[in-house]
Amino acid sequence: MKITIIGTGYVGLVTGACLAELGNDVFCLDVDQRKVDILNNGGIPIHEPGLEEVVERNRAAGRLQFSTDVAASVAHGDIQFIAVGTPPDEDGSADLQYVLAAARNIGRYMEGFKVVVDKSTVPVGTADRVKAAIADELAQRGKTELSFSVVSNPEFLKEGAAVEDFMRPDRIVIGHDQSPEGLHAQTLMKKLYAPFNRNHERTYWMDVRSAEFTKYAANAMLATRISFMNELANLADKVGADIESVRHGIGSDPRIGHSFLYAGCGYGGSCFPKDVQALERTARDYDQSLLILRAVEQVNDLQKHVLGKKVVARFGEDLAGKHFALWGLAFKPNTDDMREASSRVLIGELVRRGATVAVYDPVAMKEASRVLQLDFADDAALLQRIRFGTSPMDTLQDADALAIVTEWKAFRSPDFERVKATLKNPVIFDGRNLFDPQLMADSGIEYYGIGRSLLARGQ
Incomplete structure (x- = not known):
């Protein structure tokens, strides 16, 4: 044809x-x-x-x-x-x-x-x-x-x-x-x-209108599941529960399933953020209020600041003189898409508090360089605080801690002894819950996940 x-x-x-x-x-x-x-x-x-x-x-x-x-x-x-x-x-x-x-x-x-x-x-x-x-x-x-x-x-x-x-x-x-x-x-x-x-x-x-609606409904549902789990993860951090155990427990229910139940530091990309907003806008055009989707968007916006808050809680409000390694820049693995990426929020929070950052992504380095130049166009001095590393381990040199933002497979099984030895402080902020808290504790690494960091500190 x-x-x-x-x-x-x-x-x-x-x-x-x-x-x-x-x-x-x-x-x-x-x-x-x-x-x-x-x-x-x-x-x-x-x-x-x-x-x-x-x-x-x-x-x-x-x-x-x-x-x-x-x-x-x-x-x-x-x-x-x-x-x-x-x-x-x-x-x-x-x-x-x-x-x-x-x-x-x-x-x-x-x-x-x-x-x-x-x-x-x-x-x-x-x-x-x-x-x-x-x-x-x-x-x-x-x-x-x-x-x-x-x-x-x-x-x-x-x-x-x-x-x-x-x-x-x-x-x-x-x-x-x-x-x-x-x-x-x-x-x-x-x-x-x-x-x-x-x-x-x-x-x-x-019919045509139902097909148009189906696309938005699908993305809105997936975004809702993500924000729902992120809210629960934040509560799990407070009460001492392990959100990964919770995920397995509820995901085994066939009415719920396991997909899109991973807690993390917020969703991004070209689809979920704009489609949730567009569906909300359509509802307003018809004098309807999509209260759940409004909350989904608000939760996601707040979730992108969770890692930054964990860093501040550990190192203090003033990060001048601190240096951080960051693994993962794209909004998800296997793409170089930086649209609405959580890494952009975390980098901005760190450098604006006076820190320097070394970053690495297997694919998105070129795109990240372009996007971050736009993000800091009004303050070029902040851009100078960002170094683009040549490898995951290269970013760890002289770093006070490591933050993980994108769940690339290459980050899942690093040499933890080498990571610990290279970092100035053996501290990891895991925005995608890649690592097991008990393994981190046994390795002598101070670990902060999303909804499971209390376990790693024996609390």
């Missing part, structure tokens, strides 16, 4: 590459010439395990092309995926300017029937706005006889496992209407996704 992907960001590039892998003829459009040049020269602009190989293989086979030519992109695909960014606006709502610009371009250049697929995460009702934008362009051209259908097909891709998630989905959600055009779109979408349904049917068909 001939497919057009509008936008070669995280969602668009993964979608385009994986659909090409299945034998489709995919045209990827982006207005950023620099990004297109990178892709045409064999590189990729994001870090995602396994993606570069898929892109290169299909580009070499002629099934995947990248261009800034809008007219050619519209002419190419019978199915047009809109996969552009929807950043949060000032009021928390999703900014749809890029989605609607893509829709207008389709209406401006289409000459035959098109299925227009909203792949970007968009608020309920966006399909109606996309449909209106296309219809308006067709009317201006005097081409009202041309037909099309707008479909919602939200993505459920985890950064760091996106290729696997796309190629082996647990569900495919598609929303369409019951008009003749909508039923024709259903036929084409069913053909496109047929390879994923050979073993068993994974597609959930529904």
